Amino acid sequence: MKTILYARVSTLDQTIGHQEAQARAAGFAIDDVVADEGLSGLRVPLAERPQGRRLFDMLRSGDTLVVRWVDRLGRNYADVTDAIREFMRRGVIVRTVINGLSFDGATTDPMQQAVRDALIAFMAATAQAQAEATKEAQRAGIERAKANAQESKYRGRKPGFSRPQFEAVRDMLNQGTGVGSVAAATGLSRQTVYRIRDNAAGAEAALAEWGM
CATH class of the missing domain: 3.40.50.1390 (Resolvase, N-terminal catalytic domain)
Known part of the structure; x- marks a missing residue:
């Protein structure tokens, strides 16, 4: 085995x-x-x-x-x-x-089988939902970046976190990890973790705009 x-x-x-x-x-x-x-x-x-x-x-x-x-x-x-x-x-x-x-x-x-299968289904559905949300945020960020470039607009403040940090924050929060523990593990401030938690799509778009 x-x-x-x-x-x-x-x-x-x-x-x-x-x-x-x-x-x-x-x-x-x-x-x-x-x-x-x-x-x-x-x-x-x-x-x-x-x-x-x-x-x-x-x-x-x-x-x-x-x-x-x-x-x-x-x-x-x-x-x-x-x-x-x-x-x-x-x-x-x-x-x-x-x-x-x-x-x-x-x-x-049968009851144990039902609970097991329901948990598998929930986890698989969550994985697909996260992927689709990320893709949508990336598309939105790319479109916004294009529009900003065309209109010569200021892109806004550069994100204070990297893409690996963003993905780590998102994954840990999705698993129920507390904000304080996430901040300690990623080296980010609690305020930054809160901003990512409350507006993950906006954080993803900001990374895309800056090519991160």
């Missing part, structure tokens, strides 16, 4: 090494790391990614699949839920680094 970490990075701001380090710090004894780089989790299904296909071939009954969170498997609701259910049918245990959740097909109790 093996423990396999699947990592996916879609931007230069993310790293496979960071995801592996997080998993090991959480106590997972990783035997293999399978990773896809530069691929969208919204547009490219897991089974169509080069290493995603390999993952389906590698996993056997009794193995454990570790992911930072379900959004690493993908950001498409149907794809993520189908993939997790397929892994569970094969006898694979799916575990997340964030929140320490565990999904398997061992239970035969």
